[in-house]
Amino acid sequence: MRLQCQDSRLRMNQSISVCVLLLWVCFAGLCQTEEVCSKTVINSCDDCIRSGPYCVWCQDLNFTKPGEQEAARCDTIAQLKTRGCTVLVYPTNRLTIDKDDPLAESFIQQEPVQLRPQRISLSLRPGFPQTFSISFKRVQGYPVDLYYLMDLSYSMKDDLEKVKGLGQDLFAALNEITQHAQIGFGAFVDKTVLPYTNTNKDKLQKPCDENDQQCQAAFGYRHVLSLTPDKDEFNRKVSQQFISGNLDSPEGSLDAMMQAAVCGDIIGWRNSSTRLIVLTTDAGFHMAGDGKLAGILEPNDEQCHMAHNLYTESSEMDYPSVGQLAMRLEKNNIQPIFAVTENVVPVYKQLSQMIPKSEVGVLSSDSNNVVQLIQNAYNRLSSKVTVTHENLPDNVRVVYTPICKKAIKQRDSEGVCDDVHVGQEISFNVTVTATLCMGSKKSFTIRPLGIKDTLTVSISTECDCECVDPIERNHTHCKGKGSVNCGICSCHEGFVGQFCDCAIGDKDERSLRASCQRQNGTECEGRGDCVCGRCQCHTTESGSSYHGDFCECDDEHCEKFQNKLCGGNGKCNCGTCDCYDGYEGSACQCKVSKEGCRTLNNSVCFGRGTCKCNRCECKEGYQQPRCQVCLGCPDPCLTKLNCIECLGFQSGPFQKNCSKACSKSIYPEMVEQFTITSEPCKQKDSEGCWIKFKMEQLVGEDNYRAEILKQRDCPEPPNVAAIIGGSIAAVALIGILLLLLLKLLIHLNDLKEFRKFENEKKKSKWANADNPLFQDATTTVANPMFTG
Template sequence: MENCLLFLLLMLMATHQHGLCQQEEVCFKSMINSCGDCIRSGQYCVWCKQLNFTKAGEQEAVRCDTKAQLMKKGCKREEIISPNNTLEIVKNVPLSVSFIQQEPVQLSPQEINLKLRPGLPTTFRVSFKRVQGYPVDLYYLMDLSYSMKDDLANVKELGQDLFAALNEITENARIGFGAFVDKTVLPYTNTNKEKLLKPCDENDQQCQAAFGYRHVLSMTPDKNTFKTKVTQEFISGNLDSPEGSLDAMMQAAVCGDRIGWSNSSTRLIVLTTDAGFHMAGDGKLAGILEPNDEQCHIENSLYTNSNEMDYPSVGQLAMQLEKNNIQMIFAVTENVANVYKQLTKMIPKSEVGVLSSDSKNVVELIKSAYNRLSSKVTMTHDNLPEHVRVVYTPDCDAAGTAGDSKGICDNVRVGQEIYFNVTVTVDSCIKDNSFTIRPLGIKDTLTVTLSTNCECQCEDPQHSSHPHCKGKGKVNCGICSCSEGSIGQFCECSIGDKDERTLRASCQRHNGTECEGRGDCVCGRCQCHTTESGNSYHGDFCECDDEHCEKFQNKQCGGNGKCNCGRCECFSGYKGSACQCKVSEEGCQILNNTVCFGRGTCKCNRCECKGGYQQPRCQTCLGCPDPCLTKLNCIECLGFESGPFKKNCSVACSKSIHHEMVDQFTIQSKKCNQKDTGGCWIRFKLDQLVGEDNYKAEILKQRDCPEPPSVIAIIGGSIASVALIGILLLMLIKLLIYMKDVKEFKKFENEKKKSKWAEADNPLFEKATTTVSNPTFTGE
């Protein structure tokens, strides 16, 4: 057993070494006329500068291919040109241990120069360490609508406790204060003159006039100043429940000189409220159509454009908070906690804490939220140039989910050094540019200056009469650059050569049109024209173009490959005539890695199902017969050794029904109750397994069979039934005859009543004239 495992391990290692587990190296060649064109075609394209590598009349584009293919064609390794990436660390100040200098360093290095080849990634390491005692600026932004009346009373006594909590974090803590309600226009605020001056309850004497946002106190390390300023504040009021908190946060973020943010500090805004917020578009209710301009508009401590400018969008606010390295703590009541938790998903470096009904727990809430924010380090970038990709790989004890644009380390302690491996890839040649890498909410940045390496440094001899070029030109990366008056692959043709017929014949494919009508025959070689879109035809006879390949979803080669001479050359991970198929079975797999439930094949990462099985994964069957009926005969023979399959049960049923326990994934189960050929009821359970017509059966060994009939009872019952039916028929006939007689008699009686009888003598009747008596008649 151990030998088998060792053999499998060696096989896997061999497979990995041969690249079967790695990305296949492919060079997508099109419009290659020089070494520079080749290098710009992709990360695996290299150039062979070896002299006499190409044959007479052969296009120089064959010099461009992968390193393996060029060496296979005979190019020597030392003759292959493949520019590499270069990395230069310009500034690398060591990380600070604690806050003992004016500008502590938490991110290293600080400046890097990269020169990258298109498509070829490079990776460098960035380190970060939270400095002990790093300054904290906290701006307390409070909702002063009337519902926060009790909370304001507690905040007025908050200064000493809040400073004490911040001093546990750093000795360099400062606090500022601001307040907000909402825009002072209908329908947000009652615009009655008296109500604008006193929007609170009539019995409340300490009420300040309605306002949108007021900056009360700039950053100060003095807790007494904080207490004095906050004590002078009173509650205000408005009409609707959502408040203008986004207006206030935007001004606090962009008015840095008014708020007093330090250039070297952790910047926090603590927003306390018991209501939701208005956002961009809500201003239309008041006829305010001017979008928020993300600029500072504070005069005499008031936001002056509150009634002229719409609320900012969440996206605008998130961008300004990130730009100004500000982290948000939403200290809100439980009724709106879910709203602000959704908001934190759109605002980076933000946390939510639930206030008690009177805000007494706000200090502990701020401490807890700050610890969560500061212990989570998120590395990202700004001003990323087009066609540049950056991927972060965290190297820390507790790494969060890494994405293309961010790297996250959780539970980072003060003084703990963590690392991020940053991979930068340029997809095409670009002008010199730069971008910054930084931790969210932290001032420290790394500036990356970026340029691309798109040209070849071939170190060719400088004389202009190289023997390889017949003494009529110089060599440039293996290709002849001819002097004036000479042309050809090796400058072998002079303008005016008389053997024009022979040269032109070499430009015709199958004796057809010269250069396919897409180029000019120059010294026996085709110089191809440019297509209508600006690209060039290519090939020995200009027979190829890169604009007429098969399309998928209205994209050439599905956007997953390059068109080369009418055929799609797919990027790694795709296949198909239009590169429309992803080389993956992820979309076809189920929980136990079975593909399409064994009832179809996976093509283009989609299941093609057999029979009546339905997509997406061939789990259900449309129009398939009820398995309780189709499997009944097999159940009868397997469970009770009876039925039509009794003689060949194992042959007829073993492929579709497993009677014994099997370790397979069950798709669905069905309970059945059917009559067998003997009229008995059989109860059984069918578990549908992976594959076509594949079931596991659990059979209840008892059948419900009816008792056999009694012959005597049947015969006796039959005779009695016949006699009874006969008697009933006779009685029915008698009844019918009687009813008919009654009907006739009634008819006779009716007709008799209608008759009129009269006594009259018949005039023609004559009485007898002779009477004869019988003498023997005695009268008895």
């Protein structure tokens, strides 16, 4: 059950009242959304209450049936009421505001209040969240302590000359913020050992260029001026500073910042002030591990080592790590402003990301813009309010919900409001949840980063039942052999059983012991004793108990994640992890999220799989990552053809029951042209017509949108006259062709015979002889007119 009560237009106290009321109503049984009681080993009301936030105990005397385990009394309110329970026992959260001084309007007192309330006591039932409101308002004119920490390596020579005249401008800029400003000054170069600094005796005394007469000896970090409101003193001290030098480019910035953070008495930090360190440099920085180059192996101990205003352990102790520095700055409410030249801005922006409440500004080559840079950085720091916690006890979760015009959601462990003006009141909802019972009262603090004000939250857990029991020692419900404790019998010595009706040493032990054996196996699985027909389980080696009807379960052999049982995000119950709200997976290793499973149409795995551990587990055939494509699935062009035909053209095998067979899986659209980008389907229907359509699979397995072209390509009916005429013409044509072919064959045969005759004729030999009966003419007359 998740209830979100947030209304920026209402006062926060009203919002919290509404949330608490809704939580109480739901816990009282008027809403059961997601209420589950995950029962483990339940032998008493206290065991029930510790099983989960929605577990409730039924105190009715005759609630359980004869022989039924008393664990049945433990369930959700809805389930118990359904079974007729009338007396319900469960603890609720209690909130007590111990100190709630009003917010100060301006800085007119030594300790102005900027955060309320200041002390709260919570009594929580494990697993059930408690929400309360805190308010913050930055006091007008709140004091500012600014410690100017400058790199005095030789490359910063022109910057030093500029800074020597900035005292007046710095104080003027701070006086616009508050009338209670102080400024201090410190300088750093690097460790005075090789390879960071030339250790030649003369070079140690004068590490600068030979032509530069005003050069001070090499040093690591020097404190020059404690925080003071005297601008003349600041100008005088800074004007006495000279440049120094070293060998390598990175400087000992972290060494200097660490000493400035932990040497509060020397620096002069006030208890009630905004603490700023302005670091100006044109180079990167050495950090933990770099000391090995000089044979320095002693890690930084985060302690103050100052003598005569010099860092005495510079050559004996390694540089601090970024984590060490960030922790010390946060603990001492110090906010760094990195005023660096453009060439190292990326480096310090990465550093700023690891140090809460820090800013980076681009410093000009001669530092002439440092005052404006500090003003801009301070405005950004002061306008961004980040609330977080410290010393949080184990098994306690805290979530912040900022209530402001420009709330920034970064992570649950902190709340951030940006663009907050001085004197503007903002609020945060703080939700605290204890996941397990705590043996004693614990406490933690909530505070805005960079601000001294804190809220101390004392927290204890309610894990015991407060039952109103009858005073009879020999109650009739327990057969006169025991008393009633939260609805169940507490038997006198020598008696056991649900109603104390079984005396130790009864003769009918065989049947009693048989009821303690699972499938005729070992009695109580060898993990318990059979007492009066019921298993009383032993404890495990770690001190927890076996449980189950036959002591078959324990809570120590669940899957591990990151070497933690159930990943530390759930409880082991009989070998299976019961995950806390917001976690899932076999080892509770995943946060509940569906973002990695969402598709472009905002579905989850296209409805063809389940989202587990922010990853789709697809049904058979569908492919990860989103279950969009199916390999080996039937072609919908073929499987949906009959539905397309009946839905689009009211024909085909499904014509009579088309709406029943197809309307729930296909949503057809008759179109003139396609808009779906998939490949078109072209199939022949039951009437022999060609149908063109496109399919788009929607969310789900058998769910399609279809675009069907309105026109079908159907064959024209046969022309009988043309067929008959064509047939006759074809027969006649074939007959003529056959006659011509026959004529041709006869002609070829005659030609062949003629040629044969001619050849035979040429081969014959004739005799030349005159006819004896022939006589020539007696008279021959020539025609004189014949010309020949």
